[in-house]
Amino acid sequence: MTTTLKIIAPGMLCSLQDQGRAGYGQFGVPRSGATDPVALRLGNALVGNAPFEAGIEFRMVGPTLQAQGGAVRVGLACQARAEHSCAQTQAVTPVSAWQSITLQPGDTLKVSSVSRGATGYLTLAGGIACEPVLGGISTYARANLGGLHGQWLKANDVIPLRSDAPAHGCEKIIAAPPDASVTQLSVILGPQADFFSTSAREKFLASTFIASTQTDRMGIRLQGDPIHALPDKGNDLISEGLVPGAIQIPGDGQPIVLGVDCQTVGGYPKIATVISADLHKLGQIQPGDTLRFKAVTLAEAQQQRQALERRIAEALSTLYDHYGAGAMNLKALYESNLIDGVVNATSDPTPNETESCKKPST
Structure with a gap:
């Protein structure tokens, strides 16, 4: 069966x-x-x-x-x-x-x-x-x-x-899984960072946003101080390809972080893109969570990706046999030093052992 x-x-x-x-x-x-x-x-x-x-x-x-x-x-x-x-x-x-x-x-x-x-x-x-x-x-x-x-x-x-x-x-x-809490995402600015003034980009990076109830596998709509595009650029462009992690800025100025089920094309300017090392964090954000963004370089993004792989390896190194509550962990027992200080009860005691066995004087 x-x-x-x-x-x-x-x-x-x-x-x-x-x-x-x-x-x-x-x-x-x-x-x-x-x-x-x-x-x-x-x-x-x-x-x-x-x-x-x-x-x-x-x-x-x-x-x-x-x-x-x-x-x-x-x-x-x-x-x-x-x-x-x-x-x-x-x-x-x-x-x-x-x-x-x-x-x-x-x-x-x-x-x-x-x-x-x-x-x-x-x-x-x-x-x-x-x-x-x-x-x-x-x-x-x-x-x-x-x-x-x-x-x-x-x-x-x-x-x-x-x-x-x-x-x-x-x-x-x-025993030591990664922390699932998310407070910050690293991003690389662009590909339409030039649609926004220097002050708007700085505001985006300095602001704290809140994940709205419109949060699912397709994306996360954020709430916070609106980020507006330059008047001569606007919030519409010819539709182009999208990837998970792209951060769109629609006309209301509230960022949308795209998730794994995001559409494949879109026409809003993208002020930044979440780096690959932080994409998994999008799955752990729930409505009401606060979130900030930090701009990094491509070299820094590569270093963070390598650091993520090290953290995964570290977590896997704590994968142990689990015997259940109250059960004896034989593996840990066998690996312990159980023979330190063992003596031969049939041999003559050493002078120090003899002294330690005497009753204290009254």
Whole structure:
């Protein structure tokens, strides 16, 4: 029998996402993919998958899932907790953030709300057995493309899995995951920075903006002091290609930071573009968050990209076997120095040992 996961409750904006589909922008198809690919990479490490294997993405509130047909190992990649309900014993056990858990047939996993950041992932050992569309499984719901039937996951949906092999070995946990909080994004000014005066560009970099309720996978509309283009330039130009991270300034002066599901062309001037090292942060911004921008050079952007890869490697270096609350960590025990100070009880004591065993004088 094929192993599947049934959606009992979908959570919020729950969908299947992988690395996205590159190379189709000329046909009007957005890249899509995980809004926080760093979290997806780490989540896949929890279950032994390739870095960008498709997983279940959710916003704010996680789903409730049930394993069917076989055992499946699930990785919880976000700052949220969950509850594992065992079908056989009816026991309910807590699941920590950034931990894997193996569900037996009939077991359920209920994910709570995200406590830091906005987006979380559930990764599935072996991967998801959906047919790729234009090279990717990622869901682009606006065009009914990819994922499971091209739409957000809903109650009673059944996700087919590629691996029917039972999960073996210890569960895993990432002890030091990256911080999901976002307060600043690094940008490179342009490509239409010349549409704005020096004072307008300085105002953009000095201002604190608030993410509005119009925040989703397509983009983040910000609220703050308006940034206006030069009168002779205006806020309209011939439509040209767009990429995630581009920051458009429409006529009302309120910036729009484009996300992974953004349109492929647009006609608003772009005052700046978020650097690649910070694109994953867009997925962790929620309405009400405050945000500032910092201009960097191309060389600095490259250095930040290298620094991000080092932080990912550092997080992966804290991937450990997880034995559960109260269980003995044999690996840590074996690695400890347990023989320091061992003595032979049958040998004659040394003078110092003899002195230390005497009763203190009264």
